[in-house]
Amino acid sequence: MRSVADQWLREVLLTLYRRSTATRAEIMAETGLHASSVSQAMRPLLRHGTILKVGDLESNGAGRPREVFSLNPDAVYFVSVDLEAQRIRFALLNFVGDIRYRWEEATGWEERLEVNKVFHGISMVLRNLDSRQLSRLLAVGISYPGMLDDQGRLTAFNLGLHDFPLLSELREKASAHRMDHLPIFIEPDRHSAVVAERWLGRARGYQNGLLLFVERGIGIGLFLDGKPVEGWRNMAGEIGHWKIEPGAEDPCGCGKRGCLEAIASSPSMIRQYLESTGQPSSNLSAFRITDVFEKARQGDPAASHVVERAAKAIGLALSYAINLLNPQIVILGGDLTSADDLFLPRIEREINQNGVPQLTRGIEIAMSALGLDMRLKGAGALAFRKSLADPALLRKMCSPVSLARGSVLPAT
Amino acid sequence: MRSVADQWLREVLLTLYRRSTATRAEIMAETGLHASSVSQAMRPLLRHGTILKVGDLESNGAGRPREVFSLNPDAVYFVSVDLEAQRIRFALLNFVGDIRYRWEEATGWEERLEVNKVFHGISMVLRNLDSRQLSRLLAVGISYPGMLDDQGRLTAFNLGLHDFPLLSELREKASAHRMDHLPIFIEPDRHSAVVAERWLGRARGYQNGLLLFVERGIGIGLFLDGKPVEGWRNMAGEIGHWKIEPGAEDPCGCGKRGCLEAIASSPSMIRQYLESTGQPSSNLSAFRITDVFEKARQGDPAASHVVERAAKAIGLALSYAINLLNPQIVILGGDLTSADDLFLPRIEREINQNGVPQLTRGIEIAMSALGLDMRLKGAGALAFRKSLADPALLRKMCSPVSLARGSVLPAT
Numbered sequence: 001m002r003s004v005a006d007q008w009l010r011e012v013l014l015t016l017y018r019r020s021t022a023t024r025a026e027i028m029a030e031t032g033l034h035a036s037s038v039s040q041a042m043r044p045l046l047r048h049g050t051i052l053k054v055g056d057l058e059s060n061g062a063g064r065p066r067e068v069f070s071l072n073p074d075a076v077y078f079v080s081v082d083l084e085a086q087r088i089r090f091a092l093l094n095f096v097g098d099i100r101y102r103w104e105e106a107t108g109w110e111e112r113l114e115v116n117k118v119f120h121g122i123s124m125v126l127r128n129l130d131s132r133q134l135s136r137l138l139a140v141g142i143s144y145p146g147m148l149d150d151q152g153r154l155t156a157f158n159l160g161l162h163d164f165p166l167l168s169e170l171r172e173k174a175s176a177h178r179m180d181h182l183p184i185f186i187e188p189d190r191h192s193a194v195v196a197e198r199w200l201g202r203a204r205g206y207q208n209g210l211l212l213f214v215e216r217g218i219g220i221g222l223f224l225d226g227k228p229v230e231g232w233r234n235m236a237g238e239i240g241h242w243k244i245e246p247g248a249e250d251p252c253g254c255g256k257r258g259c260l261e262a263i264a265s266s267p268s269m270i271r272q273y274l275e276s277t278g279q280p281s282s283n284l285s286a287f288r289i290t291d292v293f294e295k296a297r298q299g300d301p302a303a304s305h306v307v308e309r310a311a312k313a314i315g316l317a318l319s320y321a322i323n324l325l326n327p328q329i330v331i332l333g334g335d336l337t338s339a340d341d342l343f344l345p346r347i348e349r350e351i352n353q354n355g356v357p358q359l360t361r362g363i364e365i366a367m368s369a370l371g372l373d374m375r376l377k378g379a380g381a382l383a384f385r386k387s388l389a390d391p392a393l394l395r396k397m398c399s400p401v402s403l404a405r406g407s408v409l410p411a412t
Numbered sequence: 413m414r415s416v417a418d419q420w421l422r423e424v425l426l427t428l429y430r431r432s433t434a435t436r437a438e439i440m441a442e443t444g445l446h447a448s449s450v451s452q453a454m455r456p457l458l459r460h461g462t463i464l465k466v467g468d469l470e471s472n473g474a475g476r477p478r479e480v481f482s483l484n485p486d487a488v489y490f491v492s493v494d495l496e497a498q499r500i501r502f503a504l505l506n507f508v509g510d511i512r513y514r515w516e517e518a519t520g521w522e523e524r525l526e527v528n529k530v531f532h533g534i535s536m537v538l539r540n541l542d543s544r545q546l547s548r549l550l551a552v553g554i555s556y557p558g559m560l561d562d563q564g565r566l567t568a569f570n571l572g573l574h575d576f577p578l579l580s581e582l583r584e585k586a587s588a589h590r591m592d593h594l595p596i597f598i599e600p601d602r603h604s605a606v607v608a609e610r611w612l613g614r615a616r617g618y619q620n621g622l623l624l625f626v627e628r629g630i631g632i633g634l635f636l637d638g639k640p641v642e643g644w645r646n647m648a649g650e651i652g653h654w655k656i657e658p659g660a661e662d663p664c665g666c667g668k669r670g671c672l673e674a675i676a677s678s679p680s681m682i683r684q685y686l687e688s689t690g691q692p693s694s695n696l697s698a699f700r701i702t703d704v705f706e707k708a709r710q711g712d713p714a715a716s717h718v719v720e721r722a723a724k725a726i727g728l729a730l731s732y733a734i735n736l737l738n739p740q741i742v743i744l745g746g747d748l749t750s751a752d753d754l755f756l757p758r759i760e761r762e763i764n765q766n767g768v769p770q771l772t773r774g775i776e777i778a779m780s781a782l783g784l785d786m787r788l789k790g791a792g793a794l795a796f797r798k799s800l801a802d803p804a805l806l807r808k809m810c811s812p813v814s815l816a817r818g819s820v821l822p823a824t
Contacts, residue, residue, distance in 0.1 A: 320732060324736070328644040354655050355653075
């Protein structure tokens with residue numbers, strides 16, 4: 001095993017992750033590796049059960065049938081955590097990125113992040129693995145909203161966090177929960193979302209696109225010329241704090257007024273609905289955003305106004321991003337996926353009204369197929385990619401799998 | 413010569429262009445080429461006079477002094493053309509990107525592009541070359557504002573052009589002016605500006621930045637992770653048509669109202685000044701933007717208001733771009749460079765008021781050092797890079813130089 005170049009193993013595994021299935025010829029084409037390098041990398045991976053032969057394609061000529069390979073779904077597991085939504089969401093992902101188990105930790109819209117809940121949730125997920133499976137657990141991926149500075153402090157206005165010492169809290173609490181052996185990779189929510197859509201979702205094959213998701217906050221992920229945009233300090237994507245309605249009074253968690261997030265995030269929409277119907281805003285966490293959407297569908301004027309205003313702000317913001325970046329596809333995700341009937345036509349109207357026709361013509365505006373799982377799947381995919389880069393984790397990934405194929409867990 | 417790999421020649425020449433001067437060791441470090449490849453490429457280049465030894469550095473150890481090389485300024489020439497400004501601007505550039513001669517063709521703010529003027533201007537530039545120099549003329553680079561579609565038609569609202577058949581006009585008029593032998597490379601103004609700033613200007617060494625220039629229109633060039641952003645159809649950067657003041661009535665060349673360009677481009681600032689002082693707007697082309705700036709400096713209320721409003725709109729737009737892209741540096745160019753005293757503090761104030769502190773903290777806001785030459789130099793640099801990729805032009809670039817060093821033309 002040691003004799004095979006790690007880089008070849010990485011490229012073969014990454015190709016199979018991104019493509020789900022591939023023939024040797026497809027792996028060669030995608031990695032640019034020679035046939036002999038691909039074969040040398042695949043031999044131990046097949047012998048150890050890290051990858052599986054899952055079928056044969058009929059020959060397209062005189063040659064023998066072409067074998068089709070995939071990752072062994074149960075070769076390794078990842079846990080992913082999404083800090084963005086109303087509840088902290090957890091998933092157990094198998095090696096092919098399927099969600100095998102879910103868990104949520106309740107927290108109100110206005111509650112601050114409690115890192116203990118992160119580890120409690122991880123432990124609830126891990127309960128579902130037997131000891132053999134636990135030994136194949138590779139890493140945890142955490143997707144966070146907001147901005148992490150170079151001291152590991154998180155500022156995420158939508159979570160009420162200002163310079164919150166996320167990294168040191170994670171280290172400390174991991175130790176308290178006896179999880180300090182677990183590699184944890186943390187990524188901005190925009191990157192998780194982009195990677196999920198490009199590897200597993202709607203953006204496969206596109207080179208220039210952006211995806212906007214609305215939940216507790218509003219985030220935007222960008223990929224340009226095929227690469228995710230990270231920015232100088234890995235903080236690109238803070239579109240939620242564009243002062244999109246300069247005169248508006250709506251207060252934002254960032255301390256300013258009129259931000260996109262203060263108008264069009266899910267809790268902001270609920271807040272506006274409560275205010276305009278004279279209900280106490282302390283009801284915020286008792287309400288679900290889908291309730292507001294449902295009322296708008298029934299023609300409730302307050303709910304309709306909230307949706308109209310949010311869609312207008314989102315559409316104007318997207319017209320700016322389109323004029324600036326000339327994407328081929330715009331993907332909408334998060335809570336918007338449960339209200340495409342309400343948002344898609346309104347957002348398209350705003351984009352067409354405000355964008356430059358040369359840039360909006362032919363552009364695709366689409367709903368994410370991954371819905372609320374966008375960031376959970378992306379955090380898992382990023383944990384996989386980071387694990388590839390770590391020699392010890394790569395060796396674990398490629399070590400012999402003793403499990404029979406087929407997990408004891410039901411798919412969810 | 414043929415025996416030296418073209419790719420090595422390209423990389424050595426590109427490195428010398430971007431660095432001005434370099435030692436062999438620096439060329440190796442920048443290109444990643446082996447010492448023997450660099451030597452093999454440099455031997456014919458030195459023998460033919462394409463590159464020159466321009467000095468020695470003292471040894472930093474026991475070894476012999478390190479030789480310093482540069483391109484031979486007179487090995488080849490480029491003509492560059494900038495369609496963006498009030499006048500069509502032309503330059504003769506030598507091999508190291510210095511402007512050796514300038515020419516302008518008059519055209520009013522509201523006049524449409526006349527392609528005949530482009531070729532007349534080129535011919536006026538070429539008059540300054542003797543026949544030996546003319547034989548070393550490599551290519552013309554044209555920097556255009558707006559968006560070129562895949563049929564070669566240009567839409568540039570600020571030039572009054574909608575689906576203007578730029579490519580076929582250039583072909584036709586080149587023939588009429590007997591210039592069809594001249595290779596012409598055309599590039600969006602944003603790319604010209606970015607390449608100039610990254611290779612020759614203020615953005616050298618930065619990986620994430622953006623530069624905004626104000627002239628007849630407003631353009632923004634982006635470079636992220638060290639690469640210029642082009643977008644799906646090479647149309648990224650249309651920030652001029654962000655509806656930055658949604659309620660504003662100012663008409664824009666694009667047919668909408670309240671666009672950034674309708675408020676803050678140079679002719680828009682002149683127009684507002686004329687309107688608020690009760691002067692006929694037919695005076696537009698008689699006025700220079702520097703007149704408005706000078707009046708604002710003297711405390712004229714109408715001029716001050718125009719500057720204040722434009723700076724506010726530009727600052728808000730930049731705060732959006734900063735939140736979205738997390739650049740390390742923002743460069744301001746074009747007509748703003750003659751009014752940094754008026755614009756820089758106001759734009760910085762708006763960025764700080766509207767941007768997210770985590771993203772604006774530590775960011776550099778700087779004036780372009782290239783001023784109005786940004787796009788002229790960039791169009792020349794891009795013509796150089798495109799010529800490198802063309803085997804026939806590369807051979808011409810590397811053919812023996814018979815001229816003595818030192819041009820007959822005075823530097824300007």
